[in-house]
Amino acid sequence: MGYKVARPELNIFEKSYVPEILKGVGVSSRHFFRNIFGKKDIVTVEYPEVKPDYASRYRGHHRLMAREDGTARCVACMLCSTACPAHCITIEAGDYGDTDVEKYPVKFEIDLLVCVYCGMCEEACPCDAIRMDSGIHTPSQMYRKDGRVGKVDLMALGDLSIAKQGGELS
Amino acid sequence: MKVTIDGRELEVENGTTILQAAQKLGVDIPTFCYHPGLSAPANCRMCLVNTNKAPKLLPACYATCMDGMEVKTNDEKTLRTRKSTLEFILLHHPVDCPICDQAGECVLQDNYFAHSAQPSRNFTRKNHKPKATPIGNNVILDAERCIVCTRCVRFCDEVSKTNELQVVNRGERSFVTTFPGRALDNDYATNTVDICPVGALTSRDFRFKMRVWFLKSASSICSGCSKGCNITVDHGGGNTQRYRPRENQAVNRWWMCDPGRLSYKQFQDNRLTDAQIDGVVHPVREALSAAARRLRSAGDPSKVAVVPSLLMSNEDAVALAVLTKRAGFGGWYVGGRAAGKEDALLQKADKNPNRAGVMAVAKAFGIETNPLTALATAGASATLWFGHEHAVDPKVLAAVQQLSRVVVASNASEWTAGASVSLPSRTFEECSGTWISVDGHLQRFAAGPEAKGASVAIWDLCFRLLRSLGVMDVMPPASPDQVVAEHGQAVPELASMPPALPPAPGRPDQLRKARAA
Numbered sequence: 001m002g003y004k005v006a007r008p009e010l011n012i013f014e015k016s017y018v019p020e021i022l023k024g025v026g027v028s029s030r031h032f033f034r035n036i037f038g039k040k041d042i043v044t045v046e047y048p049e050v051k052p053d054y055a056s057r058y059r060g061h062h063r064l065m066a067r068e069d070g071t072a073r074c075v076a077c078m079l080c081s082t083a084c085p086a087h088c089i090t091i092e093a094g095d096y097g098d099t100d101v102e103k104y105p106v107k108f109e110i111d112l113l114v115c116v117y118c119g120m121c122e123e124a125c126p127c128d129a130i131r132m133d134s135g136i137h138t139p140s141q142m143y144r145k146d147g148r149v150g151k152v153d154l155m156a157l158g159d160l161s162i163a164k165q166g167g168e169l170s
Numbered sequence: 171m172k173v174t175i176d177g178r179e180l181e182v183e184n185g186t187t188i189l190q191a192a193q194k195l196g197v198d199i200p201t202f203c204y205h206p207g208l209s210a211p212a213n214c215r216m217c218l219v220n221t222n223k224a225p226k227l228l229p230a231c232y233a234t235c236m237d238g239m240e241v242k243t244n245d246e247k248t249l250r251t252r253k254s255t256l257e258f259i260l261l262h263h264p265v266d267c268p269i270c271d272q273a274g275e276c277v278l279q280d281n282y283f284a285h286s287a288q289p290s291r292n293f294t295r296k297n298h299k300p301k302a303t304p305i306g307n308n309v310i311l312d313a314e315r316c317i318v319c320t321r322c323v324r325f326c327d328e329v330s331k332t333n334e335l336q337v338v339n340r341g342e343r344s345f346v347t348t349f350p351g352r353a354l355d356n357d358y359a360t361n362t363v364d365i366c367p368v369g370a371l372t373s374r375d376f377r378f379k380m381r382v383w384f385l386k387s388a389s390s391i392c393s394g395c396s397k398g399c400n401i402t403v404d405h406g407g408g409n410t411q412r413y414r415p416r417e418n419q420a421v422n423r424w425w426m427c428d429p430g431r432l433s434y435k436q437f438q439d440n441r442l443t444d445a446q447i448d449g450v451v452h453p454v455r456e457a458l459s460a461a462a463r464r465l466r467s468a469g470d471p472s473k474v475a476v477v478p479s480l481l482m483s484n485e486d487a488v489a490l491a492v493l494t495k496r497a498g499f500g501g502w503y504v505g506g507r508a509a510g511k512e513d514a515l516l517q518k519a520d521k522n523p524n525r526a527g528v529m530a531v532a533k534a535f536g537i538e539t540n541p542l543t544a545l546a547t548a549g550a551s552a553t554l555w556f557g558h559e560h561a562v563d564p565k566v567l568a569a570v571q572q573l574s575r576v577v578v579a580s581n582a583s584e585w586t587a588g589a590s591v592s593l594p595s596r597t598f599e600e601c602s603g604t605w606i607s608v609d610g611h612l613q614r615f616a617a618g619p620e621a622k623g624a625s626v627a628i629w630d631l632c633f634r635l636l637r638s639l640g641v642m643d644v645m646p647p648a649s650p651d652q653v654v655a656e657h658g659q660a661v662p663e664l665a666s667m668p669p670a671l672p673p674a675p676g677r678p679d680q681l682r683k684a685r686a687a
Contacts, residue, residue: 075268075269076269076378077267077268077269077381078381078384079268082381082383082384093378093379094378095377095378102269102301102302103269103378126268127268
């Protein structure tokens, strides 16, 4: 069911349009000259040459942290994909064949187009393996499939972590 | 005699344990080592309860009730003891839940959160023991996670009677392992994985496949042999991930065999998902009319040989019997899987889950049955073939390949290759229905994973094929139960159908959520 919206009545000046057009041109011209001669007032940032100040807890592109031997810290426990409210994390676990590590992610994929950047995955991670502190915005993609970033891309952004894996006393 | 548990009175027989009495009242006493199918050694000390008949706490799983006994399962002394017992059990536990397959269905996790939930006070190094050690074809041992409840040892001693496992060393250094030079490779080995309350024994087949909380369950029956073991089909991601035994005291008690447990794999390879006419994919509707044309062009319909699958449910068999009778096809040629290993516990030599049911339906409908080998010399002009699982007989295979074949199968095999029309059928996991076991148990199974591709249930295909053949006065039933209700009255074995299955018994995490709700 629709309902009636009370519309304001236009007076004679507004109905003739000309004064209103001149007013609009005035506003545009004011901004035009201010931008040319007084650059300080511009709100727009020339990204990526200039970057805005990010909050210290800004959540950007995910990254996978590495162990000292270069492998991913992730043990494929699936706690991130369990915690994920958007179901954007796909992990396939494999057997490392090594009694120290045992389990590792054969495939680790995040669909950035599905991700809601809530940070639940990094909160759930028991290994400090997944982080969202890269400060990188989601890159734009030409195709939807390119939104699915894999282990290689995520590890390329990754780094060593100072957290000790497997507890302090081992 | 009379016992009082938490203030509630109960009349019990002599010899009833405190735990059994508590279970009758619905009082929850936590356990690790107790299993109803095994002896009770009372070694985990988790079920200790306070009574008025002894100065110390008594293990509920082992101590029997006495007249006038007052049991307290919730008083301060019992709760404190439980907390201490758990702290003791967890002292050297590695707590590697993130990589442990048991996490989510782990009794230790459940009991910890219910009765302890305190941080570790251990400040020394934890003991290390062998990790991720394969101790058999199907089982992996992680001795660090073991709480030495000896359920697995008792299973091998008392149920499979193969005695492979033993506890070695003493005290905190003790762990379960196989005797030197032996492997846990009996046909029932993976049951130790089911009864292991923690992640010490895990299945090599299910290892790292999927976290258990992503699995959905359906109550079903094992198709591995004619015993009809009750199982739970755990499926996730559209595929069956594992089978677990489901308790049925009349059939399989709590157990199932390893070959049966791995039998889900035969339905996953080479799955037929589309209808094909001469090897070209077509919609099922077109394939059905093509099948009807081919069967009709074979001339005399009694020259059409029908080969039923012994994986068919009774509902499918009734539908096929109706099709055979109304279309005037010849007799059934019954093949099936080759006979295999039989033992005293569960495995049966006849590896076909529903031979009894298919034969009963054929008898009730007055359909002549012959062995499949007779098909080679039967002089048939065409065949309506069901199933991929029949044992390969080169002579029959050569004879069948000469015929015009309409094949209904869930998977590809020698028998389905080169069929003139092939129709995709659902596996038993994807359908609901009933089977009759070799011992005459009529048992129901429920549908688990979603049907793959364009596959259709066999009973549905039979009735649709009947319409394609021009028999229009049989209304296709809407459900398998309706097939039996409308057409299966003549089968005495199907006179009293089992009631609908209750929802699949939940995993501990689901039960916990249900209790909390």
